[in-house]
Amino acid sequence: MRVAHGKRGDVIAKKATTIAIVNQKGGTAKTTTCENLSIGLAMEGKKVLLVDVDPQGSLTISMGWQQPDELPTTLSTLMQKVMGDQPIQPGEGILHHTEGVDLIPANIELAGMEVALVNSMNREKMLKQVLDNAKHDYDYILLDCTPSLGMLTVNALAAADTTLIPMQAQYLSAKGLEQLLQTIGKVRRQINPKLKIEGILLTMTDSRTTYGKQIDNLIRQGYGRKIHVFEQTIPRSVRAAEISTTGGSIYQHDPKGKVAEAYKSLTKEVLANAEKQRKLSSERAR
Numbered sequence: 001m002r003v004a005h006g007k008r009g010d011v012i013a014k015k016a017t018t019i020a021i022v023n024q025k026g027g028t029a030k031t032t033t034c035e036n037l038s039i040g041l042a043m044e045g046k047k048v049l050l051v052d053v054d055p056q057g058s059l060t061i062s063m064g065w066q067q068p069d070e071l072p073t074t075l076s077t078l079m080q081k082v083m084g085d086q087p088i089q090p091g092e093g094i095l096h097h098t099e100g101v102d103l104i105p106a107n108i109e110l111a112g113m114e115v116a117l118v119n120s121m122n123r124e125k126m127l128k129q130v131l132d133n134a135k136h137d138y139d140y141i142l143l144d145c146t147p148s149l150g151m152l153t154v155n156a157l158a159a160a161d162t163t164l165i166p167m168q169a170q171y172l173s174a175k176g177l178e179q180l181l182q183t184i185g186k187v188r189r190q191i192n193p194k195l196k197i198e199g200i201l202l203t204m205t206d207s208r209t210t211y212g213k214q215i216d217n218l219i220r221q222g223y224g225r226k227i228h229v230f231e232q233t234i235p236r237s238v239r240a241a242e243i244s245t246t247g248g249s250i251y252q253h254d255p256k257g258k259v260a261e262a263y264k265s266l267t268k269e270v271l272a273n274a275e276k277q278r279k280l281s282s283e284r285a286r
Contacts, residue, residue: 051142056108
């Protein structure tokens with residue numbers, strides 16, 4: 001465990017920043033963002049754990065584990081242990097990816113877990129308990145949420161410090177955003193008062209068209225006063241879509257392309273935001 005020393009020489013355990021990447025609408029480049037942001041952070045020297053919180057196992061497959069149903073230990077296994085008051089061993093169920101990040105995978109068993117959680121005591125905190133041990137071993141934990149607002153997403157929001165909302169630059173996406181913001185507000189009021197919104201990330205953008213520019217402006221004007229909208233947007237790209245089943249990131253397949261550049265820039269924005277938050281926290285602590 002890595003430690004830091006506080007004002008009076010108290011030893012404070014180093015804790016990861018947990019980011020839930022969430023949108024109840026599918027097709028917003030949520031999994032792609034989770035993967036490429038995590039590897040971008042690893043390239044900047046950060047230790048990163050990815051958690052697949054989607055029974056479809058999209059992140060697990062995208063990272064190169066093509067048969068998630070054959071994996072012996074997944075997130076579902078670890079959550080079952082927590083529900084049964086069984087200890088989780090250090091590093092249990094964690095897979096290591098060649099590009100320097102770790103992954104807790106998911107498969108279809110997680111769908112059964114969503115049902116089991118409904119009747120469980122402390123049901124919103126099961127994922128948080130799974131991650132409690134890992135928080136001291138990583139700088140960042142990224143949660144790839146399921147595209148719904150069910151019990152698994154509530155668990156992810158309860159475990160997170162902050163949420164990042166990838167959003168397709170379209171008129172209809174903005175409607176779903178309201179519903180998501182209500183859920184985040186509810187979790188903040190009832191379960192996790194410290195939950196912040198990291199920002200809205202516009203994905204699949206096309207700045208060459210007037211429509212694309214209009215949408216960009218509309219979202220920035222409509223939400224920018226209340227919520228941070230990342231300066232960096234993620235452009236639409238055929239190349240990026242092609243690599244989603246190859247087991248490697250955009251940095252491996254098209255390192256000089258516009259999408260890789262966009263994710264590098266997003267990574268720097270996320271790190272700068274974290275630095276700003278750290279400074280604010282230390283000033284408040286004085």
